[in-house]
Amino acid sequence: xxxxxxxxxALSIQEGENATMNCSYKTSINNLQWYxxxxxxxxxxxxxxxxxxxEKHSGRLRVTLDTSKKSSxxxxxxxxxxxxxxxxxxTGPIPxxxxxxxxxxxxxxx
Amino acid sequence: NAGxxxxxxxxxxxxxQSMTLQCAQDMNHNSMYWYRQDPGMGLRLIYYSASEGTTxxxxxxxxxxxxxxxxxxxxxxxxxxxxxxxxxxxCASRTGLAGEDTQYFGPGTRLTVL
Numbered sequence: 001x002x003x004x005x006x007x008x009x010a011l012s013i014q015e016g017e018n019a020t021m022n023c024s025y026k027t028s029i030n031n032l033q034w035y036x037x038x039x040x041x042x043x044x045x046x047x048x049x050x051x052x053x054x055e056k057h058s059g060r061l062r063v064t065l066d067t068s069k070k071s072s073x074x075x076x077x078x079x080x081x082x083x084x085x086x087x088x089x090x091t092g093p094i095p096x097x098x099x100x101x102x103x104x105x106x107x108x109x110x
Numbered sequence: 111n112a113g114x115x116x117x118x119x120x121x122x123x124x125x126x127q128s129m130t131l132q133c134a135q136d137m138n139h140n141s142m143y144w145y146r147q148d149p150g151m152g153l154r155l156i157y158y159s160a161s162e163g164t165t166x167x168x169x170x171x172x173x174x175x176x177x178x179x180x181x182x183x184x185x186x187x188x189x190x191x192x193x194x195x196x197x198x199x200x201c202a203s204r205t206g207l208a209g210e211d212t213q214y215f216g217p218g219t220r221l222t223v224l
Binding site: 006031033035040041042043044045048088090095096097098099100101102103 | 218
C-alpha cells in the first residue's frame with residue numbers, strides 16, 4: 001500500500017473558489033512534499049513542508065502539516081483554469097525512499 | 111541544462127520481449143528514481159538509487175532490474191515484458207543532500223505491452 005493517500009480522489013470547483021485536498025501518511029517523516037501533474041506530463045514540485053513546520057505559504061498555495069494525525073492539506077486559493085491538474089503528496093519512511101500518494105484530480109469549471 | 115531526459119518516449123513490445131529504458135540527468139544529483147504510473151493512478155516506486163553504486167527496491171520491483179551506470183545515468187530493464195507492465199514510466203532525480211528533497215522528473219516513457 002502507498003505511503004500517502006489523498007482525499008478526495010476527484011474535486012470539481014468553480015473558477016475563483018478555493019480548493020482543499022488532504023493527504024494522510026503512515027510512517028514518521030522528515031518532510032512532506034506536494035507535486036502537480038498536468039495531463040500526460042511529468043510531475044512538477046510545488047512546495048515542501050518540514051516535520052517541524054505547521055504551515056507554509058507559496059503564492060496562492062497554503063500547506064499545513066499535522067504530524068500527530070499524520071496528515072497534510074493543500075489549499076489553492078482563488079482557483080484558475082490553469083490549476084486543473086492532478087495533485088500528489090510525497091513523503092517517505094527514509095529520506096531517499098520517496099513514495100507518492102494516489103492523487104487528487106482537480107477540475108476548475110469556467 | 112536539459113534536466114532529466116528519458117528515452118524512448120514511446121515503445122510497444124510484445125509479451126516476452128525485453129527492453130531497457132534509459133534515464134540521464136545533468137544536474138549532478140546523487141539520487142535517482144524509477145516510478146510507474148498506471149492510467150488514472152498515482153506513481154509507484156519501482157527502484158531507486160540513493161547514490162552512485164547503490165540501488166534499492168521500491169514498492170513494486172518485481173519484473174524489473176536497474177543499473178546505476180554512473181552518476182548521470184540510471185536505466186530500467188524489463189527482461190520479459192508482460193501486459194501488466196503497460197504503463198507510463200517516469201525517472202526522477204534529487205540532489206540527495208540532507209534537507210534538499212525536491213525531485214525533478216523526466217517527461218516519461220509510454221510503454222505498451224501487447
